[in-house]
Amino acid sequence: MPQTALDLDHICRNYGPVVAVDDVSLTVAKGEFVTLLGPSGAGKTSTLRLIGGFESIDSGAIGLNGGRVDHLPPYLRDTATIFQSGALFPHKTVAENVAFGLRMRRIAKADIAVRVAEALAVVRLQGLEDRYPDQLSGGQKQRVALARSMAVRPAILLFDEPLSALDLSLRLQLRSEIKRLHDEIGFSAIYVTHDQGEAMAMSDRVAVMRSGKIEQTDCPETVFNAAANEFIHTFVGETCCLTFRIEGGRGVDPATGTLDLHLAQPLPDGAYRLYLRPSQPSLGQAAQAMPNRVIARLGFVAFLGEKYRHHLMAGPCEIVGDQPGALTAESGADALIGWDSSAMRIFQ
Amino acid sequence: MTGPKRSRLAPWLLLTPAQILAVVFFGVPALYMARMSVNAHAPQSYFTPGFTFENYARLTHDPVIAGAIWNTIWLALIGSAVTIVLAYGFALIVWLKPARWRLWFIGLALLPLLISEIAIIFGWWMVFPRNGLLSVALMSSGLITDKISLTYTEGAALVGQVYITLPYCFFILLSVFDGLDRRVLEAALDLSAPPLTTLYEVLLPQTRAGLLAAFAQAFIWTMGTYATPMALGPDTLWTLGFLIQAQMLGKHHWPMAAALSMVLVVGVALVVLLTRWLQLQQRSFHV
Amino acid sequence: MSDALRAPRIGPRLLRAIAAVFTLSLVAYILIPVLVTLAMSFSGAAQLRFPIRSWSLGWYAEFAASPQWTGALINSLIIATGTAVMSSVAGVAAAYAYTRYTLRFSTLLYVLLMLPLFMPGIVLGLGVALTFSRFSIGGYSLLGSHLLVMIAHSLWAMPLVFLLMEAVFRMIDRRVIEAAQDLGCPPLRTFFEIEVPMISTGLISSLLFAFVISLNEFVMVLFLTDRDTQTLPVLMWLGLRSAATPQIAVASVVISLSVFACLSLIMVWYVRQLRKITR
Numbered sequence: 001m002p003q004t005a006l007d008l009d010h011i012c013r014n015y016g017p018v019v020a021v022d023d024v025s026l027t028v029a030k031g032e033f034v035t036l037l038g039p040s041g042a043g044k045t046s047t048l049r050l051i052g053g054f055e056s057i058d059s060g061a062i063g064l065n066g067g068r069v070d071h072l073p074p075y076l077r078d079t080a081t082i083f084q085s086g087a088l089f090p091h092k093t094v095a096e097n098v099a100f101g102l103r104m105r106r107i108a109k110a111d112i113a114v115r116v117a118e119a120l121a122v123v124r125l126q127g128l129e130d131r132y133p134d135q136l137s138g139g140q141k142q143r144v145a146l147a148r149s150m151a152v153r154p155a156i157l158l159f160d161e162p163l164s165a166l167d168l169s170l171r172l173q174l175r176s177e178i179k180r181l182h183d184e185i186g187f188s189a190i191y192v193t194h195d196q197g198e199a200m201a202m203s204d205r206v207a208v209m210r211s212g213k214i215e216q217t218d219c220p221e222t223v224f225n226a227a228a229n230e231f232i233h234t235f236v237g238e239t240c241c242l243t244f245r246i247e248g249g250r251g252v253d254p255a256t257g258t259l260d261l262h263l264a265q266p267l268p269d270g271a272y273r274l275y276l277r278p279s280q281p282s283l284g285q286a287a288q289a290m291p292n293r294v295i296a297r298l299g300f301v302a303f304l305g306e307k308y309r310h311h312l313m314a315g316p317c318e319i320v321g322d323q324p325g326a327l328t329a330e331s332g333a334d335a336l337i338g339w340d341s342s343a344m345r346i347f348q
Numbered sequence: 349m350t351g352p353k354r355s356r357l358a359p360w361l362l363l364t365p366a367q368i369l370a371v372v373f374f375g376v377p378a379l380y381m382a383r384m385s386v387n388a389h390a391p392q393s394y395f396t397p398g399f400t401f402e403n404y405a406r407l408t409h410d411p412v413i414a415g416a417i418w419n420t421i422w423l424a425l426i427g428s429a430v431t432i433v434l435a436y437g438f439a440l441i442v443w444l445k446p447a448r449w450r451l452w453f454i455g456l457a458l459l460p461l462l463i464s465e466i467a468i469i470f471g472w473w474m475v476f477p478r479n480g481l482l483s484v485a486l487m488s489s490g491l492i493t494d495k496i497s498l499t500y501t502e503g504a505a506l507v508g509q510v511y512i513t514l515p516y517c518f519f520i521l522l523s524v525f526d527g528l529d530r531r532v533l534e535a536a537l538d539l540s541a542p543p544l545t546t547l548y549e550v551l552l553p554q555t556r557a558g559l560l561a562a563f564a565q566a567f568i569w570t571m572g573t574y575a576t577p578m579a580l581g582p583d584t585l586w587t588l589g590f591l592i593q594a595q596m597l598g599k600h601h602w603p604m605a606a607a608l609s610m611v612l613v614v615g616v617a618l619v620v621l622l623t624r625w626l627q628l629q630q631r632s633f634h635v
Numbered sequence: 636m637s638d639a640l641r642a643p644r645i646g647p648r649l650l651r652a653i654a655a656v657f658t659l660s661l662v663a664y665i666l667i668p669v670l671v672t673l674a675m676s677f678s679g680a681a682q683l684r685f686p687i688r689s690w691s692l693g694w695y696a697e698f699a700a701s702p703q704w705t706g707a708l709i710n711s712l713i714i715a716t717g718t719a720v721m722s723s724v725a726g727v728a729a730a731y732a733y734t735r736y737t738l739r740f741s742t743l744l745y746v747l748l749m750l751p752l753f754m755p756g757i758v759l760g761l762g763v764a765l766t767f768s769r770f771s772i773g774g775y776s777l778l779g780s781h782l783l784v785m786i787a788h789s790l791w792a793m794p795l796v797f798l799l800m801e802a803v804f805r806m807i808d809r810r811v812i813e814a815a816q817d818l819g820c821p822p823l824r825t826f827f828e829i830e831v832p833m834i835s836t837g838l839i840s841s842l843l844f845a846f847v848i849s850l851n852e853f854v855m856v857l858f859l860t861d862r863d864t865q866t867l868p869v870l871m872w873l874g875l876r877s878a879a880t881p882q883i884a885v886a887s888v889v890i891s892l893s894v895f896a897c898l899s900l901i902m903v904w905y906v907r908q909l910r911k912i913t914r
Contacts, residue, residue, distance in 0.1 A: 052813070052817055053816075053817075054813050054816075054817075073816070073822075074813065074816040074817050075816045075817070075818075075819050075820055075821050075822075075825075076819075077817075079817065080817060080818060081813070081814065081817050083810040083813075083814060084810075085808055085810050087808060087810035087811045087813065087814040088811070088814075089811060089814075089815070089829055090811070090833060091832040091833060100815070100818055100820070101818030101819055104818055104819035104820050105819055145814075148814075148818070149818075152818060152819070358732075358736070359732035359733075359735070359736035359738055360732070362728040362729065362731055362732035363728070363729050363732045363733075363738075363744070364728075365721075365724060365725035365728060365729070366725040366726060366728065366729035366748055366793060366797065367729075367744075367747070367748075368725075369722075369725055369786065369789055369790065369793055370747050370748050370750070370751065370790075370793075371747070373763060373786050373787070373789075373790060374750065374751045374754075374759070374762070374790055375747075376766060377759075377762030377763050377765065377766040377767075378762055380762065380765060380766045381758075381761065381762045381765060381766075384765055434661065437657055437661075438657075438658070438661055441654055441657070441658055456662060456665055456666075457665070459665055459666075459669060460665060462847065462851075462891070462894050462895070462898065463668075463669065463851070463887075463891050463894070464850070464851035464852075464853065464868055464887070464890050464891070464894075465851065465853060465868075466851075466853050466868040466871045466872055466875075466887075467668075467672060467868075467871070467887035467890060467891060468668055469875070470668075470672060470871065470875060470879075470883050470884070470887055471667070471668025471669060471671050471672045471887070472667075472668050473875065473879070474668075474671050474672070474675055474683055474685075474884075475667060475668065475671060479682075479683075479684035479685055480684075480685060481667070481671055481685050483685075484685040484686055485685075488686075511664070511665075511668070514665075543647070543650050568753065568755075569755075571755065572754075572755020572756065572757055572758065573755075574757060574854075575853070575854065575872065579875060579876075589755065589757045589854075592757055592758075592761060593757065593857065593858075596761060596764070596858065597857070597858070602765060605761055605765075606761070606765065609757070609758045609761050609762070612755055612757070612758055613754065613758055616753060616754065616755065620753065
């Protein structure tokens with residue numbers, strides 16, 4: 001038995017002058033859940049459509065369960081896609097929708113009934129077998145789509161932003177449900193999304209894409225904490241940017257000139273950008289103890305429920321800091337921002 | 349997906365029946381008609397091959413034909429104008445009425461569209477004569493004392509013609525109104541614009557492109573007609589359509605019939621192009 | 636101080652009255668020829684005159700008994716059926732190709748397919764009559780045949796089917812088709828099992844619209860039919876030009892009823908589809 005479910009080997013796809021998928025290589029192990037994360041237009045969905053066979057690759061190779069499939073039409077590839085729109089057959093009932101793929105695989109009638117019931121039980125849709133798609137809510141439709149794809153037990157499940165058309169609470173609920181199903185059943189999957197929260201929460205590994213290329217493939221923690229480049233760092237998670245210069249080995253904030261930096265290794269002179277996540281800076285008194293500091297002007301404070309979000313301006317740069325309590329300083333007053341050296345990322 | 353060769357061929361195979369229809373049974377006849385229009389004509393046969401512009405020269409020389417061209421344009425202009433006014437009013441009312449009325453009105457407007465032109469002509473044909481519905485109704489209501497006949501008048505032809513073009517214009521204009529925001533109307537009235545000013549300053553400018561399209565539709569349709577003016581209008585109301593069928597079926601003068609058809613085709617093309625041009629003109633002016 | 640508002644010269648009440656009169660007149664205008672024809676078809680008199688003094692079904696019986704009228708009706712139905720099939724096959728296939736593939740010269744193609752729709756019937760009829768008058772296939776003359784009329788009618792019906800089906804095909808979510816193939820369904824089977832049910836309402840409407848257009852058309856048929864193939868509208872026209880009797884009213888009612896039967900079929904189908912989905 002091969003251990004890889006899917007193997008993308010340097011695949012490329014152009015649309016005229018546009019390079020949609022540029023030399024993408026990726027392997028998905030059996031039972032692994034891999035997310036393709038990136039902004040719109042990054043080539044995630046294009047990659048998925050190449051795997052499903054809806055578009056053909058210009059070069060490279062696609063392996064599924066150890067066999068090459070890139071010359072096969074979609075109906076001969078053992079993949080199953082969950083589309084953003086659900087793409088349920090509108091004239092078929094829920095049960096008929098789920099049975100469809102099984103019928104195509106010439107499975108015996110009795111077995112089909114068993115597996116349809118099973119799949120609908122797994123997505124908790126028992127009792128809705130005879131409904132038509134028009135009679136379902138958005139969340140139910142996506143559950144049917146999921147059941148329809150899982151019922152055929154494909155070599156790999158392809159999720160094409162399946163939750164992005166749903167509202168927030170439903171999205172969170174279905175997200176954890178897919179996660180639960182993956183833990184229980186252990187299917188292999190590629191999940192396309194532009195929502196980094198979704199990617200972090202569900203994946204074994206995340207592949208971040210930009211302009212048709214995969215820029216980093218790692219487990220969610222690594223992607224979040226040790227992004228390979230500035231783009232990934234800013235795309236994954238909230239972050240604010242402080243621009244500054246190094247002159248004569250010292251950090252200089254161009255606006256206020258009051259940036260204290262303690263660097264592990266000295267940086268050559270030049271312009272830099274420093275990134276902090278909202279949870280990282282200490283504000284006011286607490287900042288005094290920190291090795292890195294900058295003086296900023298307090299803009300406004302927003303109450304977010306479990307924390308207060310402080311918006312501060314360090315020259316032209318807006319820094320956001322979250323704290324359990326609000327600073328007592330008034331808007332417009334100077335406030336010190338401090339942080340640990342391990343908290344910041346600096347890019348040139 | 350199944351080999352590049354087949355997928356390039358498949359769409360053209362699918363298009364073949366439609367293309368045969370359009371090319372063999374429309375394109376070829378159109379060219380053949382153009383060729384036929386410059387053939388000569390001898391009394392004994394349908395046509396004699398040749399090359400002459402005599403048929404086209406007759407368009408201006410022959411007073412009957414020149415008159416028919418003017419009749420055609422005149423009827424199309426008046427007919428379309430009347431149609432547009434009625435259709436605009438009707439569409440506006442349907443648009444403003446509550447939705448529960450809507451289906452009834454639409455069904456009503458569909459009626460002339462679904463009934464054969466010949467049945468419509470026949471229906472009106474029974475209304476106008478001395479013993480027709482109109483005359484009898486007016487007599488019995490005491491409005492007139494002597495029976496009157498309105499058949500074979502220009503008015504009767506107009507009544508029949510407008511009846512046929514009305515639904516087309518109505519549906520074009522209704523779809524235009526449906527694209528408008530009704531609150532614009534409320535806003536204008538709220539700002540104390542009197543209804544007529546609202547119509548003139550708010551509604552008309554927004555529906556001008558639709559009006560143009562509806563007018564062109566009615567105009568083209570009326571230009572090609574011949575049965576209605578022939579059956580309901582006076583004997584003098586000869587249109588191009590009437591002459592074409594007279595030349596073809598009566599006089600067996602094929603080249604002349606073809607030449608007259610070419611005039612009709614050119615007329616339709618001119619109206620389409622003019623409408624298109626006016627619409628483009630407007631768009632660049634408004635946006 | 637707000638500016639003084641003048642009351643409009645035409646008050647809302649007057650406006651409403653004008654609208655009501657206008658609407659009523661228009662309703663009357665549309666209904667008059669229909670009702671007159673319907674009433675006249677039940678007249679017992681030999682002539683078309685008002686008021687109708689005796690009522691009878693005699694003209695209907697006469698219609699049914701006359702081989703000329705029933706023959707014309709049968710011709711009409713044959714031609715309309717042929718037109719419906721011919722224009723639907725051509726129009727649906729073309730619309731499918733047009734929406735599913737990227738074609739070169741697609742604008743040109745569109746214009747070519749749409750052009751006949753803009754042409755007056757008399758021009759189309761004349762062109763086809765002139766061009767094919769001397770053609771015969773195996774001794775079977777094309778002019779005067781049912782086939783040529785079906786083709787001529789398809790010149791109008793096919794572009795309409797194309798327009799309708801193009802919109803229908805565009806409305807289909809492409810992902811649904813892909814989902815079917817993704818689950819292992821080959822293209823041809825996908826078309827028949829997934830797409831055909833999704834476009835069924837459009838298909839039925841296409842067929843019936845083409846049928847109705849052909850049934851009602853009477854300028855082209857005037858050029859293209861002979862004594863044996865003439866349709867109901869032709870016979871009505873000839874009757875109108877010679878000796879008009881209530882017989883024509885009966886024919887009007889018969890042909891209109893056929894049209895309304897088609898329309899009801901579409902409605903029934905549509906309602907059935909709706910009920911299936913929303914129950």
